[in-house]
Amino acid sequence: MSDDSSARIVRAIKDWLATAAPGARLPTTRELTARHGASPVTVQKALRALTGQGLIEARPGVGTFVPASRVNRPGDRGWQIAALGPMDSPVDGTLRMAPNDVVALHSGYPDRTLLPERLVRAALTRAARGDISRTPPAGHPELQAWFAAQLGTAAAADVVITPGSQSGLTSIFRALKSRPLLIESPTYWGAILAARRAGAELVPIATGPNGPDPDQVARAFAETGARAFYVQPHFANPTGAHWDAGRILEIAQAHGAFLIEDDWAHDFGIDADANPIAARDDTGHVIYLRSLTKSVSPALRVGAVIARGPVRDRILADRTVETLYVSGVLQSAALDVVTQPGWQAHLRSLRRELRARRDLMLDSLRTHAPDVEVTAVPAGGLHLWLRLPDGTDVERVVRACEDEGVLVAGGTMWFPSEPSGPYVRLTYSGPDPSAFPGAVRTLGKAISQRI
Amino acid sequence: MSDDSSARIVRAIKDWLATAAPGARLPTTRELTARHGASPVTVQKALRALTGQGLIEARPGVGTFVPASRVNRPGDRGWQIAALGPMDSPVDGTLRMAPNDVVALHSGYPDRTLLPERLVRAALTRAARGDISRTPPAGHPELQAWFAAQLGTAAAADVVITPGSQSGLTSIFRALKSRPLLIESPTYWGAILAARRAGAELVPIATGPNGPDPDQVARAFAETGARAFYVQPHFANPTGAHWDAGRILEIAQAHGAFLIEDDWAHDFGIDADANPIAARDDTGHVIYLRSLTKSVSPALRVGAVIARGPVRDRILADRTVETLYVSGVLQSAALDVVTQPGWQAHLRSLRRELRARRDLMLDSLRTHAPDVEVTAVPAGGLHLWLRLPDGTDVERVVRACEDEGVLVAGGTMWFPSEPSGPYVRLTYSGPDPSAFPGAVRTLGKAISQRI
Numbered sequence: 001m002s003d004d005s006s007a008r009i010v011r012a013i014k015d016w017l018a019t020a021a022p023g024a025r026l027p028t029t030r031e032l033t034a035r036h037g038a039s040p041v042t043v044q045k046a047l048r049a050l051t052g053q054g055l056i057e058a059r060p061g062v063g064t065f066v067p068a069s070r071v072n073r074p075g076d077r078g079w080q081i082a083a084l085g086p087m088d089s090p091v092d093g094t095l096r097m098a099p100n101d102v103v104a105l106h107s108g109y110p111d112r113t114l115l116p117e118r119l120v121r122a123a124l125t126r127a128a129r130g131d132i133s134r135t136p137p138a139g140h141p142e143l144q145a146w147f148a149a150q151l152g153t154a155a156a157a158d159v160v161i162t163p164g165s166q167s168g169l170t171s172i173f174r175a176l177k178s179r180p181l182l183i184e185s186p187t188y189w190g191a192i193l194a195a196r197r198a199g200a201e202l203v204p205i206a207t208g209p210n211g212p213d214p215d216q217v218a219r220a221f222a223e224t225g226a227r228a229f230y231v232q233p234h235f236a237n238p239t240g241a242h243w244d245a246g247r248i249l250e251i252a253q254a255h256g257a258f259l260i261e262d263d264w265a266h267d268f269g270i271d272a273d274a275n276p277i278a279a280r281d282d283t284g285h286v287i288y289l290r291s292l293t294k295s296v297s298p299a300l301r302v303g304a305v306i307a308r309g310p311v312r313d314r315i316l317a318d319r320t321v322e323t324l325y326v327s328g329v330l331q332s333a334a335l336d337v338v339t340q341p342g343w344q345a346h347l348r349s350l351r352r353e354l355r356a357r358r359d360l361m362l363d364s365l366r367t368h369a370p371d372v373e374v375t376a377v378p379a380g381g382l383h384l385w386l387r388l389p390d391g392t393d394v395e396r397v398v399r400a401c402e403d404e405g406v407l408v409a410g411g412t413m414w415f416p417s418e419p420s421g422p423y424v425r426l427t428y429s430g431p432d433p434s435a436f437p438g439a440v441r442t443l444g445k446a447i448s449q450r451i
Numbered sequence: 452m453s454d455d456s457s458a459r460i461v462r463a464i465k466d467w468l469a470t471a472a473p474g475a476r477l478p479t480t481r482e483l484t485a486r487h488g489a490s491p492v493t494v495q496k497a498l499r500a501l502t503g504q505g506l507i508e509a510r511p512g513v514g515t516f517v518p519a520s521r522v523n524r525p526g527d528r529g530w531q532i533a534a535l536g537p538m539d540s541p542v543d544g545t546l547r548m549a550p551n552d553v554v555a556l557h558s559g560y561p562d563r564t565l566l567p568e569r570l571v572r573a574a575l576t577r578a579a580r581g582d583i584s585r586t587p588p589a590g591h592p593e594l595q596a597w598f599a600a601q602l603g604t605a606a607a608a609d610v611v612i613t614p615g616s617q618s619g620l621t622s623i624f625r626a627l628k629s630r631p632l633l634i635e636s637p638t639y640w641g642a643i644l645a646a647r648r649a650g651a652e653l654v655p656i657a658t659g660p661n662g663p664d665p666d667q668v669a670r671a672f673a674e675t676g677a678r679a680f681y682v683q684p685h686f687a688n689p690t691g692a693h694w695d696a697g698r699i700l701e702i703a704q705a706h707g708a709f710l711i712e713d714d715w716a717h718d719f720g721i722d723a724d725a726n727p728i729a730a731r732d733d734t735g736h737v738i739y740l741r742s743l744t745k746s747v748s749p750a751l752r753v754g755a756v757i758a759r760g761p762v763r764d765r766i767l768a769d770r771t772v773e774t775l776y777v778s779g780v781l782q783s784a785a786l787d788v789v790t791q792p793g794w795q796a797h798l799r800s801l802r803r804e805l806r807a808r809r810d811l812m813l814d815s816l817r818t819h820a821p822d823v824e825v826t827a828v829p830a831g832g833l834h835l836w837l838r839l840p841d842g843t844d845v846e847r848v849v850r851a852c853e854d855e856g857v858l859v860a861g862g863t864m865w866f867p868s869e870p871s872g873p874y875v876r877l878t879y880s881g882p883d884p885s886a887f888p889g890a891v892r893t894l895g896k897a898i899s900q901r902i
Contacts, residue, residue, distance in 0.1 A: 052790040053593055054600025077735040077760035079707045083678040084762060085628050109585060117583070124579035124780060128572050132750035134560060142504055149505025156504075163614055163752075166775050174648075177536050193772045197625075227534040256530045284528040298585035299780040301614075309528035311535060321644045322773070323618050327781055329575060329750040339503040 005038045009046035012036065017055060017066060026056060026064040103432070103439040106407040108237065109298060110382060110429040114353060116337060116346040120297040123336035127329045135161075137320040139304075140331040146338065147290065147304040152279045154288075154306050160316045163326045165264055165291035165303035166190050168315075171322065172260055172287055172305060173198035175314040182220050182229035184212060186385075186414035186423070188237045191230055191262065202416045205229070207236070209376040211243030214251055221255040228258040228287075234274035235265035238414045238425040239385045240378020245277040253285050258311065260287045267295035267347060269380040270355045284309040292334050294382075295350075302326065302334040357428040357436075358384070364437040369444030372424075382429040385411070388422040388447055397424065400446035406439045456489045460497035463487065468506060468517060477507060477515040554883070554890040557858040559688065560749060561833060561880040565804060567788060567797040571748040574787035578780045586612075588771040590755075591782040597789065598741065598755040603730045605739075605757050611767050614777045616715055616742035616754035617641050619766075622773065623711055623738055623756060624649035626765040633671050633680035635663060637836075637865035637874070639688045642681055642713065655867045656680070658687070660827040662694030665702055672706040679709040679738075685725035686716035689865045689876040690836045691829020696728040704736050709762065711738045718746035718798060720831040721806045735760040743785050745833075746801075753777065753785040808879040808887075809835070815888040820895030823875075833880040836862070839873040839898055848875065851897035857890045 009032065027035065032043045047064060050056045058064050138144065139161025147161075148154040162168040173181070173195045181195050185204035195202060203224050205212045211233060220226065229252055233245040245261065252259040259277070266274045278288035284307070291303035305315055337343055358377075361384060365372055373387040388394065394410045401408050411423025424443070428436070460483065478486065483494045498515060501507045509515050589595065590612025598612075599605040613619040624632070624646045632646050636655035646653060654675050656663045662684060671677065680703055684696040696712065703710040710728070717725045729739035735758070742754035756766055788794055809828075812835060816823055824838040839845065845861040852859050862874025875894070879887070 048792070049593075049790055052600065052786075053596040055596070080709075080735060080761045083707055083709060084626070084765060085630070087765070112584060120583060121579050124583075125576055128575035128579060132568070132571060132575075132748055133563060134749035142500075145504035145506070149503065163774055163778075167773060170773050175535070179536070190772070190775070197769070197772055256534055258531075258534060284531060297583055298776075299583035299778050301774065301776075301778045310531045314535060314538070318648070321617070321641070321648055322621050323614055323752065324641070325749075325752075327614075327750050327752045327778070330778055330781070335503075339500055341499070 005036070006042045006045040006049070009036050009038060009043060010049050013046065013050060014055070020066045022066055024066045026066070028063065102402075102405045102407055103435045104407045104430045105426050105428075105436075105439055106409040107427055107430055108294075108382070110294060111431040113431070114350060114429055115295075115297055116343065117297070119337045119340055119342050119346065120300065120333070123333040123340075124299070124329070126336055127333040130329075130332055132329055135325050135328040135331060137325050138316055139326060140328060140335065143302070143331045143335045144304075146335055147306060150290070151276060151288065151306055153282065154278070154308075158306050158308050158312060160305045160307070160312065160319055161326050161331060162303045162305060162319060163323060163330075164293045164301040165262070165289050166194070167319070167322070168289045168291075168303050168305040169262070170194045170198065171315050171318040172289070173200055174318050175311060176200070176228050176258065179228075180224040180226040182217065182224075182226045183416050184231055184236070185416050185420070186238055186411065187230065187232065187416065188262065188264075189413040192414075192416050195230065204416045206420070207239065207241060209239070209241050209243070211241060211245065212248065214247045217248055218251050218255075221251065221257060226257065227255075228252075228260055230260040230262065232262045232264070233277065234263055235268055235378060235381030237264065237381065238383050238409075238411065238423075240376060240381045240383060242272055242379045244275075246280070249277050249281060249285060253283060257285070258287050259285055260289065262289045264289070264291050264294065265381045266290055267350070268354060268382060270351055270358060270378070272379040274380070278306060284311070287311060287315075292338065295347075296334055296337050300330050300334045300337070302330050354380075354382070354429065357433050360433055361426065361428040361436050361440065364440035365444075368437060368441040369447060371444065371447050382427055384426045384428060386424045386426055388424060390421065392422040392447060394422045394424065397422075397443070397446045400449070401439075401442055404442045404446070406442045408443060456487070457493045457496040457500070460487050460489060460494060461500055464497065464501060465506070471517045473517055475517045477517070479514065553853075553856045553858055554886045555858045555881045556877050556879075556887075556890055557860040558878055558881055559745075559833070561745060562882040564882070565801060565880055566746075566748055567794065568748070570788045570791055570793050570797065571751065571784070574784040574791075575750070575780070577787055578784040581780075581783055583780055586776050586779040586782060588776050589767055590777060591779060591786065594753070594782045594786045595755075597786055598757060601741070602727060602739065602757055604733065605729070605759075609757050609759050609763060611756045611758070611763065611770055612777050612782060613754045613756060613770060614774060614781075615744045615752040616713070616740050617645070618770070618773070619740050619742075619754050619756040620713070621645040621649065622766050622769040623740070624651055625769050626762060627651070627679050627709065630679075631675040631677040633668065633675075633677045634867050635682055635687070636867050636871070637689055637862065638681065638683065638867065639713065639715075640864040643865075643867050646681065653867045657871070658690065658692060660690070660692050660694070662692060662696065663699065665698045668699055669702045669706075672702065672708060677708065678706075679703075679711055681711040681713065683713045683715070684728065685714055686719055686829060686832030688715065688832065689834050689862065689874075691827060691832045691834060693723055693830045695726075697731070700728050700732060700736060704734060708736070709738050710736055711740065713740045715740070715742050715745065716832045717741055718801070719805060719833060721802055721809060721829070723830040725831070729757060735762070738762060738766075743789065746798075747785060747788050751781050751785045751788070753781050805831075805833070805880065808884050811884055812877065812879040812887050812891065815891035816895075819888060819892040820898060822895065822898050833878055835877045835879060837875045837877055839875060841872065843873040843898060845873045845875060848873075848894070848897045851900070852890075852894055855893045855897070857893045859894060 144159035145156040147159045148156045181200040184207035278286040288306040398410045409425040595610035596607040598610045599607045632651040635658035729737040739757040849861045860876040
């Protein structure tokens with residue numbers, strides 16, 4: 001019995017179902033066996049899968065049928081609007097799944113060719129044979145220890161394992177409660193949304209290749225009474241900025257505030273290495289965030305928050321109420337991958353590959369989109385942050401590209417308030433770099449037509 | 452090279468490290484090879500694992516060492532209290548991991564002998580070979596379809612996959628915003644905490660073996676303006692109550708309110724089957740919650756929220772901000788398990804096993820703890836809800852049992868406000884039923900000494 005041939009039969013029957021009349025009878029198992037050249041066991045496996053999905057109905061002794069069409073009365077659900085009250089900011093954008101026939105330069109996730117897929121499959125297979133019981137709410141102790149050792153100065157007990165760094169962010173913002181929060185502008189849209197939903201009042205601080213201006217940060221702390229500042233000092237999303245956070249940490253300390261250091265791109269250094277300020281803090285002012293999801297595998301939703309003192313306990317309490325604990329299988333597999341010798345080799349080849357892709361994209365921009373300003377050549381990360389000529393209608397450029405089969409991300413969603421100009425984020429970690437020059441030409445054309 | 456012998460060496464070195472001086476040198480690889488009768492490759496694998504955890508330091512060409520002890524200045528973190536503000540309700544209790552030498556009658560999770568471990572390992576192994584890419588935020592479409600088909604009337608698009616039902620609960624409560632929320636009393640402590648943290652004002656409704664009194668529910672809706680009621684009509688945690696929610700749904704509909712139907716124990720029917728009211732609702736008033744974590748595996752953190760209309764979109768938006776998406780490997784493995792023929796066979800044997808354990812626990816109570824009142828013989832679920840004689844100090848009973856190596860859960864945490872009496876929850880799904888009679892004797896003794 002082969003999984004593949006059963007999946008093939010499932011697909012064939014689904015195609016047939018798409019045009020079949022409600023109540024119609026399926027061919028018998030014998031007929032399907034003959035038609036697909038498969039064993040009865042394989043055919044029955046396919047039928048079971050379809051039955052499980054409610055797509056067909058087996059009537060024992062009679063046959064298998066297309067379900068009689070159910071009348072789906074949507075009903076009047078207008079009452080829900082009154083019951084629900086005002087709406088939060090909507091969610092959309094870069095999570096969109098791209099169809100196969102477009103060039104996807106919009107996503108925040110690296111293409112699968114940039115991931116250690118063989119290590120991940122082997123690790124998952126080993127994890128399936130290992131301990132599959134529940135782990136403590138703070139995580140698998142050995143994975144906690146690994147994250148702590150990565151930072152050098154942390155203890156395993158400071159580490160809270162999360163199902164990805166987005167979950168870490170939401171818990172951090174909830175633990176800090178609804179207070180004014182300093183936040184870089186532009187910055188990661190997922191952080192903006194998470195902070196807003198936690199009730200925080202966002203105080204945008206302009207940021208650039210050298211990070212935010214310390215004087216502005218000090219003034220904002222003093223004026224707003226904020227007790228936290230969310231920063232990405234290492235290969236920031238979207239700007240790629242890489243800067244030393246030492247001075248900003250001193251300012252946060254002077255104001256009795258937390259510095260939330262999001263090190264999501266730790267494994268994506270190209271010309272530099274991420275050098276977390278959390279490793280130099282022994283005062284509990286830094287709340288550090290790291291993820292393995294993007295660099296190891298989207299299947300391994302594993303990240304970590306490292307924090308010291310009461311704030312760590314509050315974050316853990318929030319995580320516990322939120323998910324109780326993270327799947328131990330994912331934690332074991334993640335630990336397995338990052339402690340293999342193959343992981344270091346992968347990181348080295350990833351660095352070379354990211355450099356080649358970044359430089360190809362930069363070359364393409366110089367050649368095919370001369371009106372675009374690359375705000376800075378990023379020393380790491382996955383993205384270029386492009387400023388379009390003043391007055392460009394970003395949304396129209398994005399739509400014009402999409403019409404030509406090229407997905408790019410309009411910059412607006414990375415700004416906590418008004419955008420400081422027309423920006424686009426371009427990912428050089430998507431699929432098929434050979435399509436970069438052509439896609440950038442499409443972008444360049446769309447821009448030149450909108451000026 | 453064997454994983455087992457490498458793990459054995461890791462354990463041995465950890466034991467040695469527990470008493471080793473900071474800076475001490477480890478035996479050479481050659482010595483370790485001889486001592487443990489293992490290959491150099493296996494020894495090096497063990498050393499790599501320990502290095503990865505920061506427990507030892509390799510100095511190439513010199514040797515391997517215990518790290519020099521770092522001075523861990525905890526520093527003054529009192530400033531954090533001011534930065535953090537008031538504290539939410541704390542979290543603790545039934546998540547506690549029991550050591551091996553106690554009888555654990557406190558946990559909310561079934562023992563591993565009650566889980567389809569073979570099916571789960573095989574499914575995880577297959578999932579490791581399959582698609583390990585990112586899934587859409589609402590989940591794997593085939594798993595959505597399976598959950599929808601389970602309910603009969605739902606469409607796949609109504610389903611939002613969550614990393615366990617606790618995450619579904621927190622998103623539901625956040626989507627409903629901070630309004631008065633009707634909630635059974637007693638009810639699942641995780642729901643109480645999640646609702647409180649979402650800012651809801653809890654309105655407790657007394658509940659018993661036949662569910663809440665419809666007149667009280669109608670009055671509470673009218674008086675408080677609540678727009679939702681959280682209920683467990685099927686084998687409730689902690690009471691085991693099993694009741695028809697038809698009348699309560701009508702009342703919710705009449706008040707333009709949601710009924711949140713938590714069907715966590717769907718797979719744990721003993722004398723009855725869970726019969727979700729969500730299957731009979733076509734008006735979008737029921738928000739339905741189901742989990743596979745407890746019945747399939749704690750490693751497969753997979754659950755589903757099924758809802759229709761704008762509320763479904765708001766729940767999905769919250770899930771997206773919270774975790775972006777759920778690991779596709781866990782979703783594939785969960786779907787694989789529940790569509791195997793072995794899954795139905797497992798559920799049948801689980802039912803027999805739960806019945807035998809429940810009845811053994813009831814017999815033990817009659818014999819060894821005659822002062823205890825079993826509030827109702829549950830028709831399903833994992834727990835007995837016991838009322839102790841009036842005036843019993845529950846916390847002292849719990850501690851007295853723990854001193855004798857028996858863990859039971861005091862009932863207070865299941866009440867959204869004052870407890871209606873001295874209660875204890877006893878799990879009949881924990882490890883080793885042969886220990887039940889002795890453990891119940893310990894409980895009976897502890898109670899008779901406290902009256």
